Amino acid sequence: MFPWQNIDTVLLDMDGTLLDLHFDNHFWLSLVPQTLSRQRNISQEEAQTLVESAYEKVAGTLDWYCLDYWQTELQLDIIALHHTLVDRIALRQDSMPFLAALKQQGKQRILVTNAHPKSLALKLEHTELKQGLDAMISSHETGYPKEHPLFWQQLIAQFSLDPARCLFIDDSEAILAAAKKAGIGYQLGIKNPDSQKPHKNFSDFPAIEDYQLLYKELMT
Known part of the structure; x- marks a missing residue:
């Protein structure tokens, strides 16, 4: 080749x-919306729409990959959430x-x-x-x-x-x-x-x- x-x-x-990539996909596409849904007392669908819109805004930029950015943007403890999924890494x-x-x-x-x-x-x-x-x-x-x-x-x-x-x-x-x-x-x-x-x-x-x-x- x-x-x-x-x-x-x-x-x-x-x-x-x-x-x-299963770890990252599960984290960002499942765990984050689920956690946001519980924290803000909104439906899973609303949380999914909210995070997908937030992701699209910064796709392809350094912020998209920045845990500190998402911690502030979503008001979630992103680092702590990562530690709950280490068995999937x-x-x-x-x-x-x-x-x-x-x-x-x-x-x-x-x-x-x-x-x-x-x-x-x-x-x-x-x-x-x-x-x-x-x-x-x-x-x-x-x-x-x-x-x-x-x-x-x-x-x-x-x-x-x-x-x-x-x-x-x-x-x-x-x-x-x-x-x-x-x-x-x-x-x-x-x-x-x-x-x-x-x-x-x-x-x-x-x-x-x-x-x-x-x-x-x-x-x-």
């Missing part, structure tokens, strides 16, 4: 790419073998996430993900989400990357497009970010549902 001899660094999204089954294969082949592995640092810390605490990475960066450190070109400029400069020799893996086609526009040489989508939901279709980028395909390529 890729000319691995031309790839030095693999940039990896976290939620939906290395971790099962899970690695994709194919992630660690793939990360180990990348290391064996001498590829640099950098986590590139829009996750808020507090969310990132919680997920690292409850998985072994950190052991499979060489470095990591949250977009909140740069002031720009991955959808923004300045995020990529800062990433490339911070790690002294040759963007043409990087592969970026993400479950969002819009973010893959942003990476391509920023000069990242190779892009790959993930069709099954949430283990509990149907697979996604990608129109403009190659996409897989199992890292075993890449693992075989790497190890031959």
Whole structure:
């Protein structure tokens, strides 16, 4: 699928790419509206409409990914709510073998996430993900989400990357497009970010549902 001899660094999204997106989807689409419904004594439908409208207002911006923003905006203890669901935080089954294969082949592995640092810390605490990475960066450190070109400029400069020799893996086609526009040489989508939901279709980028395909390529 890729000319691995031309790839030095693999940039990896976290939620939906290395971790099962089920945790985040359940949190933001079920637990938050349910909690809001109880707290404000409104119907589940009203709460659902309220949060979906709030989400749409800031979609694609850094606020969308910011736990502090949502704590203020929704007047909910978002951090405490996260801790009630830690049993749902899970690695994709194919992630660690793939990360180990990348290391064996001498590829640099950098986590590139829009996750808020507090969310990132919680997920690292409850998985072994950190052991499979060489470095990591949250977009909140740069002031720009991955959808923004300045995020990529800062990433490339911070790690002294040759963007043409990087592969970026993400479950969002819009973010893959942003990476391509920023000069990242190779892009790959993930069709099954949430283990509990149907697979996604990608129109403009190659996409897989199992890292075993890449693992075989790497190890031959």
